[in-house]
Amino acid sequence: MTKQATSHIEKVDGIYNLSNYDTIYENFDWKDAKKLLSAAKTGKINAAYETIDRHVDEGFGDKTALHYINETEKRSYTFKEVKDKTDHYARILKENGVKKGDRVFIFLPKTPECYIAILAAIKVGAIAGPLFEAFMEDAVRDRINDCDGTLLITDQELAKRVPQQDIPSLHTILYVEDIEKEPLQSVDGDQFVEWVDWEDGLIIHYTSGSTGKPKGVLHAHRAVQHHIVTGKWVLDIKDEDVYWCTSHPGWVTGSVYGLFAPLLNRATVVIQGGRFSAENWYSLIEELGVTIWYSAPTAFRMLLSQGDLYKKYDLSSVRHVLSVGEPLNPEVIQWAWNSLKVRIHDTWWMTETGGHLIVNLPAEKIKPGSMGRPFPGVQIGILDDEGQELPRGEVGQLAVRTPWPGLMKEIWGNQDKFKSYFQYEGWYISGDLALQDEEGYVFFQGRNDDMINSAGERIGPFEVESKLIEHPAVEEAGVIGKPDELRGELVKAFITLRQGFSQSKELLEEIRIFVRKNLSAHAAPREIEVVEELPKTKISGKILRRQLKALEIERANKARLQSEGVLHSR
Ligand code: WTA
Secondary structure (H helix, E strand, O other): OOOOOOOOHHHOOOOOOOOOHHHHHHHOOOHHHHOOOOHHHHOOEOHHHHHHHHHHHOOOOOOEEEEEEOOOOEEEEEHHHHHHHHHHHHHHHHHOOOOOOOEEEEEOOOOHHHHHHHHHHHHOOOEEEEEOOOEOHHHHHHHHHHOOOOEEEEOOOHHHHOOHHHOOOOOEEEEHHHHHHOOOOOOOOOOOOOOEOOOOEEEEEEEOOOOOOOEEEEEEHHHHHHHHHHHHHOOOOOOOOEEEEOOOOOOHHHHHHHHHHHHHOOOEEEEEOOOOOHHHHHHHHHHHOOOEEEEOHHHHHHHHOOHHHHHHOOOOOOOEEEEEOOOOOHHHHHHHHHHOOOOEEEEEOOHHHOOOOEEOOOOOOOOOOOOEEEOOOOOEEEEOOOOOEOOOOOOEEEEEEOOOOOOOOEEOOOHHHHHHOOOOOOEEEEEEEEEEOOOOOEEEEEEOOOOEEEOOEEEOHHHHHHHHOOOOOEEEEEEEEEEEOOOEEEEEEEEEEOOOOOOOHHHHHHHHHHHHHHOEHHHOOOEEEEOOOOOEOOOOOOEOHHHHHHHHHHHHHHHHHHHOOOOOOO
16 A cells, blocks of 8 residues: 555635645635634734644643654653743843844754744744854854844854854853753743734844855744645644654754744654764654655655665655755655655745745645646746746746745845845746746756755855855865755865965865865865866956856766767777
């Protein structure tokens, strides 16, 4: 027997029936999402209340909210325990002067404390700024400085990478070790909940584009409407589900679909600490009985490369698997079918969109190579360079009709950048290229800019180039994504050397480690190539990354043809 995720849509208030996608699509109204939230009754909202406290108030306090597992320990928390802990953290934030709208950063590994700290910041009305745990000094400094963060919650270990003296706005650093030591006082009711408006700031995620430093994408509390509905219908969460999203909450997938969406729908959420290993991942699924699993193609490819290893584990609990962040290749779909006996459902969205926009809904047909169809309530367009809609089947700019509840509220302190997403009246421009077929299925065709996507993580070439040229040996740098079978793309840097430096293996390694140590491991170039000169535009002298990328693609194609025996190397 094969397992199949069932559709939730027919069960939601009896309004929709997925067997007829076109009808739902036409009749869908985002307003119905509001009905699923308690805020519908009061008019005021707090996303942390909706995510945790509401379930306690509705009688589900004893249900397990979080499972934490790493190589050496395993612990669980009920919704009531998470409520008590967020109240405890919230009280300490208030004692430290945190007010509505303040930016509170959270720099922690993937642990329950990380999730609880994010929720506590939101509970007191602050804007949570979760940071990826692999960030190094410069990455941490630039992000907190950009939006004048005032308070940071971290631990003793990661605090070593926080250059507090270079972050003038940051007046307080709290250590989880200290917070955890203080006696926990259980409080009744919503004493620490700051009731806010739908438009008030919720969370800020820094993300990369092709130019400039990472931008602070600010989301509003209204986004929980998007989260709760897609959690129900796309993730297919039901009460008995054990849900595991592998992303860290410092990335939007880890916050929206690792924290908000599943907990808004009262799922039991798995938090996995420690390093990636195929053994750990498979045994986690077996041990905790994971039923819904959300990850990325690179992770699936890493598991695939372990061959038959999956046969040692009982993975039969898994009934629904989802993917995001990079193109989902047919080999991966085949692997999931062999190992887990399930289909993988692709989802397309971006940090800026705040939630799923194109999806393979649980009960819909899947077309390999396609990301699925627009979520009900979402209208997409494939536009030409003038912003005109192209006919079905043609490749163009993937755009989405504005607005929708998850759409970002602003780019922090950068109105120009914000406006650049909306240059055609009524459309949000994603920066992706795509085509849509007659049935509405959307096929990803690449990026329309220089953004790098390595292992599903967005990397801005500018940030890496800026770091590279801080190294004394580097004169100029051009950074691109080089096609890679495992990671989709890998970060490759072309550099010219300053006078007096000559190329050596040691020097290139030193440069690589320089970026790794100051910026972060995931953004450090895996390959560095020294060139005499970098291609540039004639007028402004800007480095032509596209030309560098074209060169890499040409080399890759040549190598492939050679290995297939079509060309003969001399
Ligand atoms: C890419 C992650 C192919 C795309 C949620 C997008 C995808 C960028 C897919 C956003 C997919 C996302 N297939 N490519 N299913 N999903 N992308 O902001 O280029 O980290 O613009 O958000 O990832 O990355 P971000």
